[in-house]
Amino acid sequence: MKEIFEWDRVLFNEMPVAFLLEVMLRSTVMFTFLLIALRITGKRGVKQLSIFEIVIIISLGSAAGDPMFYEDVGIIPALVVFSTVIALYRSVTWLTGKNTWFEKLIEGKTVCLIHNGRFSITEFAKESLAQDEFFSELRVKSIEHLGQVRNAYLEPSGEVSVFFFKDEDVKYGLPLLPELYNKKSKSISKDGYHACSFCGHTEEHQAGTAICPVCEKDEWVTAINNLRLA
Known part of the structure; x- marks a missing residue:
């Protein structure tokens, strides 16, 4: 015992x-x-x-x-x-x-995920970060669309650092608000500025269909600028 x-x-x-x-x-x-x-x-x-x-x-x-x-x-x-x-x-x-x-x-190192209002596709693909999760992080910082963002970095700590365009330099961008982003479609319903729903590339299009010259995806959403639809 x-x-x-x-x-x-x-x-x-x-x-x-x-x-x-x-x-x-x-x-x-x-x-x-x-x-x-x-x-x-x-x-x-x-x-x-x-x-x-x-x-x-x-x-x-x-x-x-x-x-x-x-x-x-x-x-x-x-x-x-x-x-x-x-x-x-x-x-x-x-x-x-x-x-x-x-x-x-x-x-780890600091990674640039958004550059000039558009996703850095190569860097974003390397990170275990879902698009919805990242959009949520940006919305918490009161960001409505990518046209407001000059650069966004994922820090080694996991925090997201954001640098904005000056007010006069804000451009049309991919909307981050669910009620607008979820209207993405392969069919462009009207003329105006549209953003690629995958990479955020924004350009002016006529009604119809189009292929994104950056990521070669074909799904678009109406771009916004300060919550005004294009």
Whole structure:
């Protein structure tokens, strides 16, 4: 029968001291795996916290939780996990400050998603970000159409930074309001400015059909400028 405060069991759980090396290896492997997994999920999955911060929280939380509840998990191995994660944290932080390439690898980089009122299709396709979700982010910033937006960036934190055209430079653009955007169609019903519903390219068209010269899609929506239909 086990006794309370049997210190060899409490501290080491009857494991040999050499097992601590295995604990360090396990910690390193899991830390790296978490970092890669969260990096793959994309910026939006860890909005407001950097990927690196999420990894630290998960790693330390797991290390702290198990020895609190399970008697077969010794305190000393858990402390080794803490020490290893903190050492990895300091090492990665030092490397990100010294090496720009490593910093981009760990934290990601700022991506331009809208340029001159039009989607940067290549960059947008790389991000795990749905169009509806992105439209929602822009509407929260009181943006009614892409003609107002000079540039929009997806930051490493997952936040969207927006830079606007001056009032006199605002042009016709793809509407972001659902009641207008959902009227998109392959058939252009009347002459005027229309925006490609896929990339936001805007140009003047006559009634009929047309192919977007930028993305080669054929679905259009009536462009707006300050909520005035074209």
